[in-house]
Amino acid sequence: MSLPIRIPVIYQGVGSLEQLRNFKQKRILIVTDKTIHQMVGDKLSDYFQGREVKIFDEVEPDPKNTIMIKGGDVARKFKPELIIGIGGGSAMDTAKAIYFLYGQGSLKLYDMNVMIEYNLKEKSNLVLIPTTSGTGAEHTPGLVVTNTETGQKVSLASFDLIPSAVILDPALTLNMPKKLTVATGLDALTQAIESASGKMGNDFTKALNLYAIKILFKYLPVAAEEGASDISVRGKVHNAASIAGIAFGNSGLGIAHSFGHALGGVFHVPHGISVSVMLPYVIEFNKPECEDKYVEILECLNIIGVKDPSAKLSSMVKDLLKKLNTPLSIKELGISPKDWEQNFEKLVDWTKGDILTLINPRMPSEEQVRKIFQYAYEGKTIDF
Ligand SMILES: [Fe+2]
Known part of the structure; x- marks a missing residue:
């Protein structure tokens, strides 16, 4: 027996970032890095006028467990209805980790088990927006975390990490070196x-x-x-x-x-x-x-x-x-x-x-x- 095929709703094409205006949640946590925050922070705030928005922009390349855990703590305090990961693979993986830590309650990041259903959508929705063209992290049930103690990169996975929606706007990639x-x-x-x-x-x-x-x-x-x-x-x-x-x-x-x-x-x-x-x-x-x-x-x-x-x-x-x-x-x-x-x-x-x-x-x-x-x-x- 093969696994079911899971595909999020996909908005694609130039200008598709505008679709964010149609998400009606009132408390929105944006997970990104400082460069993307500078690039699109104002635009995103404009889309969500009149709603509560928090931007967690501490994402770094090869994201470490410590940053993911910190983001999870931010989410637990802020209680978002929508989590948006925007950036490269590191930002999207960090958003997934935060979505997991917030959504399931008391488990630790490394407890994530691909065989278990966590019903993360009961607490919030996840939307992923790649600004690079490659990792595919916006579609996968996995994330890669670097352990601060050993330096080892570990893959974790849960099918609950597949987002509700993905936005593919090539305008976001024009500045890629x-x-x-x-x-x-x-x-x-x-x-x-x-x-x-x-x-x-x-x-x-x-x-x-x-x-x-x-x-x-x-x-x-x-x-x-x-x-x-x-x-x-x-x-x-x-x-x-x-x-x-x-x-x-x-x-x-x-x-x-x-x-x-x-x-x-x-x-x-x-x-x-x-x-x-x-x-x-x-x-x-x-x-x-x-x-x-x-x-x-x-x-x-x-x-x-x-x-x-x-x-x-x-x-x-x-x-x-x-x-x-x-x-x-x-x-x-x-x-x-x-x-x-x-x-x-x-x-x-x-x-x-x-x-x-x-x-x-x-x-x-x-x-x-x-x-x-x-x-x-x-x-x-x-x-x-
Ligand atoms: Fe890869």
């Missing part, structure tokens, strides 16, 4: 390819993934260069990233993400870069289980009848990484052999322990985790 456009866009592509290659997909997630992959290959390089100020190009990438988010939120990811989480946690590499640098190696490693899926992906890119679909898809991803001027190996991330060696056991441990390793199409042994890391460090094609 190139580096952020590339990193978040590559996260979206990695997610779409991992979801399309995974064991838990279905016809619906496949349809979403294949379209997202096609659009991202075509428009991400344009959005990173000459099309950066073209709102229709931005809209294509913004929607494709969110479409991939619906897909992987309903089907899961794989080891490009578990390896990437470990790299990000240990070396503070931006998430999209840490997962995309692993993607070609993971495509090659998953070959024995994923050939059919790779053929489908290549077909949607109008590439038919190649002898080695895994090698072709991996090389297409590498070509895209080159075009976008991002690293093709872990060494190219600027990690010295000494730092690499010193942190190697931690990287292996964290990767083995990541829940996404368990749902990868090909389960790697500990020895294979070590080898994949070494090959990816050196930039060698996987041959095992």
